[in-house]
Amino acid sequence: DAGVTQSPTHLIKTRGQQVTLRCSPKSGHDTVSWYQQALGQGPQFIFQYYEEEERQRGNFPDRFSGHQFPNYSSELNVNALLLGDSALYLCASSLERRENYGYTFGSGTRLTVV
Amino acid sequence: AQSVTQLGSHVSVSEGALVLLRCNYSSSVPPYLFWYVQYPNQGLQLLLKYTSAATLVKGINGFEAEFKKSETSFHLTKPSAHMSDAAEYFCAVGGNTGFQKLVFGTGTRLLVSP
Numbered sequence: 001d002a003g004v005t006q007s008p009t010h011l012i013k014t015r016g017q018q019v020t021l022r023c024s025p026k027s028g029h030d031t032v033s034w035y036q037q038a039l040g041q042g043p044q045f046i047f048q049y050y051e052e053e054e055r056q057r058g059n060f061p062d063r064f065s066g067h068q069f070p071n072y073s074s075e076l077n078v079n080a081l082l083l084g085d086s087a088l089y090l091c092a093s094s095l096e097r098r099e100n101y102g103y104t105f106g107s108g109t110r111l112t113v114v
Numbered sequence: 115a116q117s118v119t120q121l122g123s124h125v126s127v128s129e130g131a132l133v134l135l136r137c138n139y140s141s142s143v144p145p146y147l148f149w150y151v152q153y154p155n156q157g158l159q160l161l162l163k164y165t166s167a168a169t170l171v172k173g174i175n176g177f178e179a180e181f182k183k184s185e186t187s188f189h190l191t192k193p194s195a196h197m198s199d200a201a202e203y204f205c206a207v208g209g210n211t212g213f214q215k216l217v218f219g220t221g222t223r224l225l226v227s228p
Contacts, residue, residue: 035216035218042204042218043204090157090158103216105150105157107155110155
């Protein structure tokens with residue numbers, strides 16, 4: 001049973017560019033959450049998608065946007081990249097109707113902005 | 115608002131010694147509490163979670179944690195450290211209101227010496 005798959009694993013971008021990160025949830029999961037983990041910090045919640053809609057958003061600017069597709073996979077888009085956007089981006093999937101936070105995390109995408 | 119504080123960014127133990135990683139939480143609603151482990155260049159793996167059932171929670175790899183409401187604590191312990199336990203550990207808190215969002219601490223790096 002495949003877990004959460006994220007692509008690419010590593011990415012280098014230049015300031016001002018745009019980037020798209022992708023996430024395929026664990027089989028059977030219908031909800032996708034995105035977290036940003038800066039170096040030496042804990043993950044911070046960006047937003048969550050369920051039924052192709054953004055349900056709640058953390059304290060991130062509008063430069064961060066996302067999408068969920070009918071097959072439950074998701075994309076995270078970041079526009080006008082800043083050096084401070086360099087981080088590990090983690091995707092977590094879960095099943096909406098399952099209680100008690102059945103999160104499964106992917107291995108992340110390491111984004112470096114130069 | 116919810117938050118967690120992890121005391122000690124680094125903890126060093128000898129192999130075979132007791133592991134104690136400290137976590138205190140703040141939550142305006144009954145919390146769900148979690149411990150995750152992160153190995154280098156990997157995502158987060160759930161060690162254990164408290165969801166208002168038994169206050170002593172047993173997890174994987176011999177770890178356990180005790181929920182103490184009076185102390186607002188959820189410390190992680192393991193009786194005997196193994197070299198393979200060396201990793202970054204994150205405490206996290208979530209609400210029990212149905213929306214699955216986690217707030218993470220800044221992490222504690224566990225170092226295990228022979």
